[in-house]
Amino acid sequence: MGALPPLYAKWLSEIIPDEIKGEKHATCDNCAMCSGSNAEAKKTIGFYNPLTKCCTYLPELPNFLVGRILLDSDPAAAFGKQGVEARIEAKEAITPFGVGKTDKFTKQYKDNPKEFGQNLELRCPHYIEEGGLCGIWRNRNSVCMTWFCKNERGQVSREFWKVMHEFLNVLEIALTHWCVLQLDPGTDSLAYLFPLSYDSFFPPKSTLEPEVYQQAWGKWLGREKEFYIECAQLVEKLSWQQIAEAGGVKLEAYRRLLEAANQKRNTKTLPPALYKGRFNVVLQVETSVMVSGYSPLDPINMPVALHDTLDYFDGKAVEKTLEQIRQEKNLKLSEGLVQKLVDFGILAEKKPEKDTPYNSSFGEL
Ligand code: SF4
Ligand code: SF4
Incomplete structure (x- = not known):
C-alpha cells in the first residue's frame, strides 16, 4: 500500500x-x-x-x-x-x-x-x-x-x-x-x-x-x-x-x-558466492517457469533458459559461475538479474539445509 x-x-x-x-x-x-x-x-x-x-x-x-x-x-x-x-x-x-x-x-x-x-x-x-x-x-x-x-x-x-x-x-x-x-x-x-x-x-x-x-x-x-x-x-x-x-x-x-x-x-550488494535456494515451482509452461522463493504471494516468472542455469550456482564464486554459464549456455546474466534472484530467495548465500521448510503461508496479518 x-x-x-x-x-x-x-x-x-x-x-x-x-x-x-x-x-x-x-x-x-x-x-x-x-x-x-x-x-x-x-x-x-x-x-x-x-x-x-x-x-x-x-x-x-x-x-x-x-x-x-x-x-x-x-x-x-x-x-x-x-x-x-x-x-x-x-x-x-x-x-x-x-x-x-x-x-x-x-x-x-x-x-x-x-x-x-x-x-x-x-x-x-x-x-x-x-x-x-x-x-x-x-x-x-x-x-x-x-x-x-x-x-x-x-x-x-x-x-x-x-x-x-x-x-x-x-x-x-x-x-x-x-x-x-x-x-x-x-x-x-x-x-x-x-x-x-x-x-x-x-x-x-x-x-x-x-x-x-x-x-x-x-x-x-x-x-x-x-x-x-x-x-x-x-x-x-x-x-x-x-x-x-x-x-x-x-x-x-x-x-x-x-x-x-x-x-x-537501499543497498544492492551481491554475496561473493551463491547457491541455488529453496523455492517452489508454481507453474511451468513451454517457455517460462513461475517460481516462488521467499513468499508464495510473490512468485516470479523466468524464461526456461534462465531456470536451467540455476544448478550452476553451487557455492562457487559468482564471477566464475556467471562465466561458466556464459560459456556453456551462451547466456550472459546481468548482476541486476542475479541480485533479483537473491532478493527473491531463488539464489542463496548459504547452502539451504535439505529440510529447510518452504514458506507456504498465503498471508496473515
Ligand atoms: S493484497 Fe496486496 S495489492 Fe491487494 S490490497 Fe492487499 S497489499 Fe494491496
Ligand atoms: S484491514 Fe481495515 S484498517 Fe486495515 S487496511 Fe484494511 S480496511 Fe484499513
Whole structure:
C-alpha cells in the first residue's frame, strides 16, 4: 500500500531522512492479488476475494489513533469514523488502551487460517466496499501500514517492513501507556490495566463484566470518546525526543534495527558466492517457469533458459559461475538479474539445509 499515515510519516522523517516509499507492486487500487487472467496460475497461487482483498482482519487501534479518527472531520473519513464509533458503543474490547479485537473475531481468524483474503465474514468493518478502500487510511495501525503482498526487493523489503512493524508496535504500546498515565483514570483502573499490558494493549477477554469495565475506565467511565480524543491531542504535540523517552531502550533498539534494515533495503550488494535456494515451482509452461522463493504471494516468472542455469550456482564464486554459464549456455546474466534472484530467495548465500521448510503461508496479518 502507498503513503504512510501522516502522524507516523512525521515521526519516521526524524529518524529516516530519505522518503519511505510503499511497495509499488502491491497495487491496492487494482489489487494485485485479485487480478490475473491465467486460470492455472490462479489455482496454484491462490488469489484473494475481490470483496475482501487482504482486509480479512480486525485492527487493534491504540487510544491516540482512535482519537485521531474521531477528530477527523473530512467527509471522506466519515465511514471510518462511524465504524470506530460503533465499535466503541458496542463496548467489546474497549479500554483506555484503545479499541481491540473481539473474542469472536480472534477465534474465527485463528480457526480458519486458509480463509485469509477469502472470507467475507472476516472482512474489516472499516473496509469500504465501493472501490475497496480503507475507511481509516490516514490513521491505520502499524500492522495495516506495513503489510504488503508483494515487495519490490523480495525478502530484503519484507524484512524492512517487519522491522518497521516491530518498531511502530513498540512505539504504539509506549504512547498508549503514556496517554493513560497522563489522563490518569485512577489507581483502581491502573491496577486493572497494567498487569495486562506486557505485549498487548488488550485484556484476554473482550467482553468485560460491567463492574470490570467500570474499573478499567475509572474516572473516565461514560466519557470514553472524550478520553480517546484527549489522547490524540496529547500525542500530536509530542516532539520526537519526548517520544523516544516514552519508548525507552526498547524503542531505541528497534530504531537502530530499522536504520540498518533501511540501509540494506537501499543497498544492492551481491554475496561473493551463491547457491541455488529453496523455492517452489508454481507453474511451468513451454517457455517460462513461475517460481516462488521467499513468499508464495510473490512468485516470479523466468524464461526456461534462465531456470536451467540455476544448478550452476553451487557455492562457487559468482564471477566464475556467471562465466561458466556464459560459456556453456551462451547466456550472459546481468548482476541486476542475479541480485533479483537473491532478493527473491531463488539464489542463496548459504547452502539451504535439505529440510529447510518452504514458506507456504498465503498471508496473515
Ligand atoms: S497489499 Fe492487499 S490490497 Fe494491496 S495489492 Fe496486496 S493484497 Fe491487494
Ligand atoms: S484498517 Fe484499513 S487496511 Fe486495515 S484491514 Fe481495515 S480496511 Fe484494511
